[in-house]
Amino acid sequence: MLDWLRKWYTNKFSDPQVVTLFLMLVLGFLALYWLSGMLAPVLVAIAFAYLLEWPVARLCRIGVSRTLSTALVVLAFMGLLTLILMWVMPLAWYQGRTLLRDLPQMIEIGRTYLLQLPELLPGMVSDEQILLLMHSVEERVMAFGRQMLSTSLASIVSLVALLVYLVLVPVMVFFMLKDKTQLSAGFVQFLPEERKLISQVWHEMNIQIMNYIRGKMLEILIVGGVSYLVFTLFGLNYALLLGILVGLSVLIPYIGAAVVTLPVALVGLFQWGFSAEFGYLMLAYGIIQALDGNVLVPLLFSEVVDLNPVYIIIAVLFFGGLFGFWGVFFAIPLASLVKATIKAWSTRMHPAEPENA
Template identity: 40%
Template sequence: MVRLNIKDAPFYKQSTTVLIGIIALIYAFSVLADILIPLAFAAFLAVLLNPLSNWLQRLKMPRVLAISLALLIAIILVAALFYFLSTQMMQFGESLPMLKQKFSEIFANLKVWVSQHLGVAESKQDQMVKQVINSSQTLVGKTLNSLLGILGIVVLLPVYIFFMMLYKTLILNFLFEVFAEENSKKVSEVLVETKGAIQSYIVGLLIETLIVGVMNSVALLLLGVKYGILIGSLGAILNLIPYLGGIIAIALPVLMATVTKDGFSTQIGVIAAYSIIQFIDNNILVPRIVSSKVQINALMSIIVVLLGNQLWGIPGMFLSIPFVAVLKIVFDRIDELKPWGKLLGDNIPTRHMGDRWRDRRKKKAVLPQDQVT
């Protein structure tokens, strides 16, 4: 009986096999999302906390105690952030009735303007608003499910991180033993680069978020936008969602300025300030702080962020970029997958392969016959 290797099969069979495998993998990721999402976050954060744990162990601290202390420091920092945001939100809640009344007045004036200038009756506008609200209930439900999923992640994360750091050697030995001995060098290189990419990406994101949060808050305070610190901090956190978060972040201060101030000068100032901040972020902070190791081109970044949202919601948007960065590292180390690694990267060739092939054909055509042979 002759067995046909998949590499020897026709292209349509190879592509069909790969497509079925990808569909099955995505389906498994979707079904097991509640289990895989906390594990994915835990894996990235365990890599981030590992240097701190190793440093504590070099100070003659027992391994379990070093891991626990590193995890405790991370929990304290996150708790301090949430405490800061909660105090700001409490102040926002005190003015919520006034903001609601002001927003109702603006909405009533907007309906009158639309009725007078666009000819749409106010009753028709109310009907359209109700339809939008009804159609958005599904989206609200999905958002609540995502928030509940995030709460589940927060509860499980410390446990997963602790055991991943505790059994780090066991996990690494498993990865080396799974692959053939001749691939040990490639496995080691992939692990080292993956660790460096994850640490660089997450630390870079934290530094970028802090800088953007300070710039947002200062700009909003100078413009006199109410709750500038809260809105600026939320904008910095939303900025963690590549490309899409920045659009949402700029809408929050514009809406607050519209509700709390007369005229449009403040809104224009907010848009101008955020445009400058986004320019600084995209051209200075991200290339020098975040993208030193994670070099994914903009097109692939947008695509994987949207795919991550479709697959895992909000957590998927945060995990998409570091996950693809790990895939790129693996692709670059495997000869058969190097084209995929180049597709994900941000190195743009000056010429495509078709031009080079045509140049070789032309050169071969003009050469004398004795040089061609």
């Protein structure tokens, strides 16, 4: 057994570049795991910097200086983001308050539907099971209300930190874009001279992360906007709030779409009951999800998401458990990093045979 382990170690870690790449990945994961809370503004700035690098690069190509391009793009992005938030946030907040106000009435309607189940399904559902289920739901709703109250009180304390982030993040984004070359050169100085394998993995991941963040932002806007328009056309209550939830659900592949279906279905059910309007709503929602999964995602991420859905779900669960929200957001790039590392590692250990002339 020891001989086998020694041979495996010698075969896989005999190249110093492999050892360096492995140590860098381990140190990077440990740093994110232990310092993710402190580094949250930096991670936000990096995500925005990747998002805005494309328009900055396009302006530089037509002769605009890097500094001026960065200033124009950052100012335009912050202005657009401010306008969107000034319009969306008050409406979403109002609809959220309305939803909480209507929640007791919705619970009563749900209780009425549940009490009818023993008559509709005799022998399968009993009155005792329904009462136990309603008691459990009421307890969970009360616990959720208490949690929301404590969260709102705690948010007052974190308001100062939020204001600090609103100042720090744009400043960091500006300098990350403006001084991209200098920052990259400073980081490279810490790497060993023999870094061909690291450069190979980093070049592949740099392109994938940029495409992924840009594509994910576009997917959120498109799916959320289309969902809001469809819900508004149907006259669904809380259309904006539900549209935002549907848009944000694409951050969690597969799982998010399944989870956000529940509030959409419940609101439609409480508003119309088991009627034709409810059926048409769920059909339209299903079409949106189908177009997102089968048309939009392949179009936006054709060069990024080359992973089996099982691996993506495992990556979401694993990295989300390690790093929280940022682990979920970067689950696909992190899974792609693991795949690229294994590919480069295997190529290094087992180079392709040259073709015969």
